[in-house]
Amino acid sequence: MGSGRNVAVFGAYGHTGRFVVAELRERGYIPLLLGRDQDKLLALTQPGLEARQSSVDDPPSLDRALNGAAAVINCAGPFVTTAAPLVEAALRAGIPYVDVAAEIEANLDTFAHFAERARAAGIVVVPAMAFFGGLGDLLVTTAMGDWTAADEAHIAYGLSSWHPTGGTLASGAVSGRRRGGRRVRYTGGRLEYHDEALPTLEWPFPAPLGPQSVIGEFTMADVVTVPSHLAVPEVRTYMTAKAAADLTAPDASAPAAVDKHGRSAQTFVVDVLVRSGGTERRVVAAGQDIYAISAPLAVEAVDRILTGRTRTAGVASAGAVFDAPDFLRALSSHLSLHVPLDTHG
Numbered sequence: 001m002g003s004g005r006n007v008a009v010f011g012a013y014g015h016t017g018r019f020v021v022a023e024l025r026e027r028g029y030i031p032l033l034l035g036r037d038q039d040k041l042l043a044l045t046q047p048g049l050e051a052r053q054s055s056v057d058d059p060p061s062l063d064r065a066l067n068g069a070a071a072v073i074n075c076a077g078p079f080v081t082t083a084a085p086l087v088e089a090a091l092r093a094g095i096p097y098v099d100v101a102a103e104i105e106a107n108l109d110t111f112a113h114f115a116e117r118a119r120a121a122g123i124v125v126v127p128a129m130a131f132f133g134g135l136g137d138l139l140v141t142t143a144m145g146d147w148t149a150a151d152e153a154h155i156a157y158g159l160s161s162w163h164p165t166g167g168t169l170a171s172g173a174v175s176g177r178r179r180g181g182r183r184v185r186y187t188g189g190r191l192e193y194h195d196e197a198l199p200t201l202e203w204p205f206p207a208p209l210g211p212q213s214v215i216g217e218f219t220m221a222d223v224v225t226v227p228s229h230l231a232v233p234e235v236r237t238y239m240t241a242k243a244a245a246d247l248t249a250p251d252a253s254a255p256a257a258v259d260k261h262g263r264s265a266q267t268f269v270v271d272v273l274v275r276s277g278g279t280e281r282r283v284v285a286a287g288q289d290i291y292a293i294s295a296p297l298a299v300e301a302v303d304r305i306l307t308g309r310t311r312t313a314g315v316a317s318a319g320a321v322f323d324a325p326d327f328l329r330a331l332s333s334h335l336s337l338h339v340p341l342d343t344h345g
C-alpha cells in the first residue's frame with residue numbers, strides 16, 4: 001500500500017462507482033473498494049483488488065479505509081449524508097477528495113464548510129466532478145476563453161432519454177426536501193428559490209440533434225460550479241423535455257448496458273453558450289451515457305491532481321482547478337468536442 005497509485009472509491013459498488021473503478025484500472029490505478037455493505041463489496045472484489053467496509057457514521061472506519069490511498073473519489077449519494085464525513089476523512093489523511101455530487105445544496109455545503117481548511121492544508125477538494133456540474137463548468141470555462149466575465153451562461157442538456165439510477169432518484173428527493181419543494185435558479189448573481197412553473201421552450205441544438213423542446217430553469221449543479229470562479233450573474237441550465245419526463249415517470253427504469261463498457265444507449269449533447277455584450281461564444285460536447293462519462297471526468301481530475309497539474313488548492317470546481325480546454329482534449333476518446341467561432345449579434 002501507499003504506492004501512490006491506490007485510489008479509494010467510496011460507493012464502489014454503485015452504478016457510477018463501478019464505472020469509476022473500471023476507469024481507474026484502465027488508467028493504471030489500483031482502486032480500493034470502499035462502501036458500507038460488506039456483501040456488496042465482496043461481490044465486486046476481483047483478484048488484486050482490496051475491499052474495505054467503512055461507514056460515514058464511523059469515522060475511524062473511514063480512516064482505516066483511506067490508509068495508503070493517494071486520493072479518494074466519493075460516488076456514494078445522496079451526498080448530503082456522505083460528502084462531509086468523507087471530506088473530513090480526506091483532510092485527516094492529507095489526500096485530495098473528488099466527488100460526483102449533483103446535489104446543489106450538498107455542493108454548496110462543501111464549498112461553505114471546507115474552503116478555508118482545505119486551502120490552509122493545501123489539499124484539493126473538487127465537488128461535482130461529473131457530468132452535471134463538472135462537465136458544464138469545463139465547457140463554460142473553455143467557451144469563456146480570455147473573458148473573465150460574461151453577462152450570461154446557458155448550458156443546454158440534450159439527453160436522448162434518462163433512465164435514472166436509485167442514487168439519482170434518492171438525491172433528487174433529498175434536494176427537493178431541502179428546498180421545501182421549491183424550485184431554484186441562478187439569477188442576478190445569486191441562487192433564488194421560487195414557486196413559479198418551469199418554462200418550456202425550444203433550444204437550437206446544433207445538427208444532427210437539431211432544435212428540441214427543453215425545460216428551462218431545469219437547474220443543475222452548474223449553478224454552483226460556474227459562479228464559484230467565473231463572474232457570470234445569469235447561469236441557466238435546460239433539459240430536453242423528453243428526458244425530464246423520463247426522470248419523473250412513475251415507471252422510470254434504471255439504465256441498461258448495451259455495450260462492452262456497460263454504457264446504456266443514452267446519448268447526450270451539451271450545448272454551452274456564453275454571452276458578453278453583443279458577442280456569443282459556444283462550445284458543444286457530445287457522447288454516450290451521462291453516468292459512464294462521469295468516470296473519465298473524475299479519474300482525469302484525480303490524475304491531474306496527483307501529477308501536480310492544478311491551478312489552486314482548497315475547494316474548487318473543475319474549471320477553477322484545471323486547464324479546462326486541455327482537460328476536455330484529454331477526454332477525446334469519450335467526448336466529441338466542437339468549438340465554433342465567436343458570433344457577433
Ligand SMILES: NC(=O)c1ccc[n+]([C@@H]2O[C@H](COP(=O)([O-])OP(=O)(O)OC[C@H]3O[C@@H](n4cnc5c(N)ncnc54)[C@H](OP(=O)(O)O)[C@@H]3O)[C@@H](O)[C@H]2O)c1
Pocket residue numbers: 011012013014015016017035036037040055056075076077078079081082100101102103128129130131132133165166167168171221290291294
Ligand atoms: N453529477 C453527476 O453528473 C452525477 C453522475 C453520476 C452520479 N451522480 C450522483 O452519484 C450518486 C450515486 O449515483 P449512482 O448512479 O451510482 O447510484 P446507485 O447505483 O444507486 O449507487 C448509489 C451508491 O451510493 C451508496 N450510498 C448511498 N447512501 C450511502 C451512505 N449513506 N453511506 C454509504 N454509501 C451510500 C450506495 O450504497 P448502498 O447500496 O449500500 O446503499 C451505492 O453504492 C447519486 O447521488 C447521483 O446523483 C452524479
